[in-house]
Amino acid sequence: MRVEGVGFRYPNGHEALAGVDLALGPGILGLLGPNGAGKSTLMRILATLAKPGSGRVLWNGVDTAARPDALRAELGYLPQDFGVYPALSAREFLAYLAAVKGLPSRVAGERVDECLGMVGLAEAADRRLGGFSGGMRQRVGIAQALLNDPKLLIVDEPTVGLDPEERLRFRHLITDLAGQRLVILSTHIVSDIEASATTLAVMAKGRRLFHGEPEALVAQARGHAWEWTVPEAALAEARGRLAISSSLRRPDGIRLRVVSAEAPGPGATGVEPSLEDAYLWLLDRHGAR
Numbered sequence: 001m002r003v004e005g006v007g008f009r010y011p012n013g014h015e016a017l018a019g020v021d022l023a024l025g026p027g028i029l030g031l032l033g034p035n036g037a038g039k040s041t042l043m044r045i046l047a048t049l050a051k052p053g054s055g056r057v058l059w060n061g062v063d064t065a066a067r068p069d070a071l072r073a074e075l076g077y078l079p080q081d082f083g084v085y086p087a088l089s090a091r092e093f094l095a096y097l098a099a100v101k102g103l104p105s106r107v108a109g110e111r112v113d114e115c116l117g118m119v120g121l122a123e124a125a126d127r128r129l130g131g132f133s134g135g136m137r138q139r140v141g142i143a144q145a146l147l148n149d150p151k152l153l154i155v156d157e158p159t160v161g162l163d164p165e166e167r168l169r170f171r172h173l174i175t176d177l178a179g180q181r182l183v184i185l186s187t188h189i190v191s192d193i194e195a196s197a198t199t200l201a202v203m204a205k206g207r208r209l210f211h212g213e214p215e216a217l218v219a220q221a222r223g224h225a226w227e228w229t230v231p232e233a234a235l236a237e238a239r240g241r242l243a244i245s246s247s248l249r250r251p252d253g254i255r256l257r258v259v260s261a262e263a264p265g266p267g268a269t270g271v272e273p274s275l276e277d278a279y280l281w282l283l284d285r286h287g288a289r
C-alpha cells in the first residue's frame with residue numbers, strides 16, 4: 001500500500017490530514033499519535049470509507065478512490081465505534097455479517113467457526129453478545145474483520161476501555177494474525193504496539209512525524225533520556241517544565257523518567273531510552289505533546 005501526499009479537510013474547514021506519505025508492506029504498522037492526530041481519519045481513507053481531499057492511496061498500484069472494490073475484497077476493518085447486536089449469539093452475528101459480506105453460504109458456517117477459533121471464542125460461540133465483556137466484543141470485531149481472510153487488516157484504537165488482562169490478550173492476538181498480511185493498528189498507547197509493530201508511523205496534528213522501525217525512533221532519543229529523583233515538593237514544578245514519560249514513588253523521593261536535550265537538573269543520570277521515551281521526545285520536539 002502506498003499513501004502519497006494525502007490531505008483531508010472536514011466540511012467545517014478543519015484540516016485533519018496534510019501531506020501524509022507511507023509505503024507499507026506485510027507486517028504490523030503501529031500508527032501512534034495523541035488524540036486528534038488524524039489517525040481515525042486516515043484509517044477511514046485507507047478503508048475506502050472516505051476519499052482523500054488531496055493525494056492518493058494505491059493498493060497494488062491501483063488508486064483506491066477511483067477503484068475501491070479491488071481493495072475492499074481484501075480488506076478487514078474494525079472501526080473505533082464497532083457495535084454488536086446484543087440479542088444475537090457470536091455465531092449468529094458473524095453468520096449475519098458473512099452473508100452481508102457476500103460469503104457463499106456453503107463456506108460461511110465453517111469460516112465463522114474458524115474465525116471464532118482464531119480469536120479464542122469457540123467456547124462462547126453460542127452465548128448472547130449482550131453478556132460479553134468489552135474484550136470479548138473486540139475479539140468478535142476482529143473475527144468479523146477476518147471473515148474474508150483479508151490481506152489488509154485495519155484496527156482502529158482496539159484497546160480503548162479494555163482492562164489490563166484483556167489488553168494483553170488482544171496484543172497477543174494481533175501478533176498472531178500478522179503473517180503475510182498488512183495489519184495497521186492505531187493507538188495513542190505505546191505499550192499497545194511496543195512488542196508487535198514491525199514499523200511505526202507517528203502522527204500529530206494531521207502530519208506524519210516519523211515512519212520507520214521502532215529502533216530508529218529510539219535512536220533519535222539516545223542521549224536525551226534521563227532518570228532524576230526529585231523531592232515530592234518539587235514534582236509540580238518539574239511536571240510543568242519537563243516532558244516526563246513516567247514517575248515512580250521511592251523512599252528517597254519521586255523517580256522521574258524525563259526526555260530533555262540536557263540533564264534536567266543536578267543528579268540526573270542518562271539512561272537508554274525506551275520506545276515510550278522516544279515517542280515523547282518526538283512529540284516534544286514538534287510541540288505536539
Ligand SMILES: Nc1ncnc2c1ncn2[C@@H]1O[C@H](COP(=O)(O)OP(=O)(O)OP(=O)(O)O)[C@@H](O)[C@H]1O
Binds near residue numbers: 010014016035157
Ligand atoms: N466530522 C468532523 N468534523 C470536523 N472535524 C473533525 C471531524 N472528525 C474529526 N475531526 C477533527 O479532525 C482531527 C482528527 O481527528 P481523528 O478522529 O482522525 O483523530 P485521531 O487521531 O483518530 O484521534 P482520536 O484518537 O481522538 O479519535 C481532530 O482534530 C478532530 O477533532
